[in-house]
Every structure is written in structure tokens, then in C-alpha cells.
Amino acid sequence: MAKRKVAYLMVQQILRIICLILISNLRAMAVNSLHIPHCLGPCSTIKNCFHDCVAQGFPKGGTCVGITLAHMDCCRKWS
Numbered sequence: 148m149a150k151r152k153v154a155y156l157m158v159q160q161i162l163r164i165i166c167l168i169l170i171s172n173l174r175a176m177a178v179n180s181l182h183i184p185h186c187l188g189p190c191s192t193i194k195n196c197f198h199d200c201v202a203q204g205f206p207k208g209g210t211c212v213g214i215t216l217a218h219m220d221c222c223r224k225w226s
Contacts, residue, residue, distance in 0.1 A: 186222040196221035 190211040200209030205223040213219035
């Protein structure tokens with residue numbers, strides 16, 4: 148009986164730790180969402196996304212990002 152209570156308490160502690168980690172990550176994501184990447188436009192209209200971003204003054208270049216292939220935007224790289 149005592150082993151079950153200890154196991155139950157350990158599971159509760161682990162779940163609390165996981166919740167705290169998730170909450171702290173959500174705060175970090177909310178802060179990062181304020182930094183919207185600079186995008187040059189749709190990748191379908193830009194010949195070379197990487198070199199165009201370098202030419203715009205972003206030394207790390209750019210890449211095409213988006214949810215679907217039809218809606219990809221050329222945005223600068225952050226890292």
C-alpha cells in the first residue's frame with residue numbers, strides 16, 4: 148500500500164515538472180513570436196532567395212518558408 152502511494156506521488160511530481168517546462172517554453176515562444184522574420188515576398192517571384200537576402204543586408208542569407216509549396220515566402224535566416 149505504501150509503495151503505491153509513493154509511486155502516485157512520484158507520478159504527480161513528474162507531471163508537475165513537465166507542466167512547468169511546457170509553461171516556460173510557451174512564454175519563450177510568445178516572446179519569440181514578436182520577432183517576425185523579414186520576408187522579401189513569394190518564392191515563386193524571387194530567383195535566388197539566399198542571394199537576394201544577402202543583397203538586402205542579411206549576411207546569413209534567406210530560405211523559403213511556408214506551410215504549403217504554393218504559399219512559400221523568401222525570409223531571412225535567423226541563425
